[in-house]
Amino acid sequence: MKTDDLINLLATHTKPVKRTHLRNTILAAVAAGAAATLCLMLLTLGTPEAVPGSEDLAIKIVYLGLTFGLVVAGVSFLLKAARPGKILPKPLIIIALLPLVVMVAAGATLLSSHPSTWNAMLFGPQWVACLLCIPFFALLPFTALIWALRKEAPTSPGWTGAIAGLVAGAIGAATFTLHQPSSSIPFMVLWYLGPIVFCTLIGALLGPRLLRW
Amino acid sequence: MLAGLDGDDTSHKALLTKLSSYLRAYFKDQLVRVGRSSADAEDLVQETLISLHVRRHTYDRSEPLAPWVYTIARYRLIDYLRRSKSVSLSVPVEFADGIFVESDAAAVDSGIDLSKLLSQLTPKMRVAIQSVKVDGLSVNEAAKRAGMSPSAIKVSVHRGLKILSLLVREREQS
Structure with a gap:
């Protein structure tokens, strides 16, 4: 095939491209993934039980704040990583700092309470369920994100896959925390951050395979 | 590029034509550098043109065009080298001179x-x-x-x- 023929082929009746095309695709994938996971949670675990009390509510807000922060930072990273070019370090720093802040808070909580209560704090309600449910709930958002990213042109598939895994894991964790009875900050570090890190690693492994174009 | 993104065929065609000659020079140079025959450069040019076209929505209009094109061309080159690892192994450097004698007109035809x-x-x-x-x-x-x-x-x-x-x-x- 002559290159000129190919150019004619490509440049005949070119479809206009919307400026927001890439952003919309990725945001739609995140929204669809989160909505699907919420439905999955309601289907498998049922509706959440009681409305939490004020102290529980504060901890719930920390849980949701952490996961929400990770999702926002991760998505802003992905919006840049989906285009060919250098990856953006700023969201990565935020992603690294957020867990660090929570870990410090967890350490402070542990130090300020009696060692005899540590066991109950760390192995709070449903820690096994956390380990299983968060990666399970991350499946749908991860699939949606990879599907969206495959239409774009990520040139650092390892990083892109890892952050897609992180966003999916954070969505899974946020969904699970809506159902789980409240617990402590140290509990969150172990049984929430752990599975999210796991999802990130899986994403980093799968990225180079799934995100080729 | 911008007019092409808005669906103007003439501009899109002019852009792709111009880029194809840059890409041809780039790929020939790179292929020779890694010890491959530059005969496959045209295949790469065409693969890259298709990538540029199919993924043109990934170009950020507020950014310069050259890095975007270069990154995609580089991605196609690496992908190509990975795929064809077992095929044509290194070509002796002394034959590299002959490449520049080859007329450009013959080279714009690919194996596709x-x-x-x-x-x-x-x-x-x-x-x-x-x-x-x-x-x-x-x-x-x-x-x-x-x-x-x-x-x-x-x-x-x-x-x-x-x-x-x-x-x-x-x-x-x-």
């Missing part, structure tokens, strides 16, 4: 056979691409000729191009 690739598409996609992209009919004319709805033509062209870009990369390396 369009009609062969088109035959691998579904009939709908083939008809749509043939009439809109090759024969240059308007979407409505193509729809009338193929007895399909205009939106079906558009969808077929769009999907067909995506599949073509995959086929180009997965075709037998010979």
Whole structure:
């Protein structure tokens, strides 16, 4: 095939491209993934039980704040990583700092309470369920994100896959925390951050395979 | 580029033509540098042009164009080198001189056979691409000729191009 023929082929009746095309695709994938996971949670675990009390509510807000922060930072990273070019370090720093802040808070909580209560704090309600449910709930958002990213042109598939895994894991964790009875900050570090890190690693492994174009 | 993104065929064509000559020089240079025959440069030029076209929505209009093109060209080159690892191993450097003697006109033909690739598409996609992209009919004319709805033509062209870009990369390396 002559290159000129190919150019004619490509440049005949070119479809206009919307400026927001890439952003919309990725945001739609995140929204669809989160909505699907919420439905999955309601289907498998049922509706959440009681409305939490004020102290529980504060901890719930920390849980949701952490996961929400990770999702926002991760998505802003992905919006840049989906285009060919250098990856953006700023969201990565935020992603690294957020867990660090929570870990410090967890350490402070542990130090300020009696060692005899540590066991109950760390192995709070449903820690096994956390380990299983968060990666399970991350499946749908991860699939949606990879599907969206495959239409774009990520040139650092390892990083892109890892952050897609992180966003999916954070969505899974946020969904699970809506159902789980409240617990402590140290509990969150172990049984929430752990599975999210796991999802990130899986994403980093799968990225180079799934995100080729 | 910007006019091409808004759907202006003439600008898009001018851009792709201009880029193809830059890409040709770039790939020839790079292929020789890694000890490969520069005969495959044209295949790479065409693969890259398809990538640039199919993924043109990933270009950020507020950024300069050159880095975007370069990154995609580099990605195609690395991908190509990875795929063809076992095939043509290194070419002795002393033969590299001959490459520059080769006339450019002969080199703008690649090993990619369009009609062969088109035959691998579904009939709908083939008809749509043939009439809109090759024969240059308007979407409505193509729809009338193929007895399909205009939106079906558009969808077929769009999907067909995506599949073509995959086929180009997965075709037998010979």
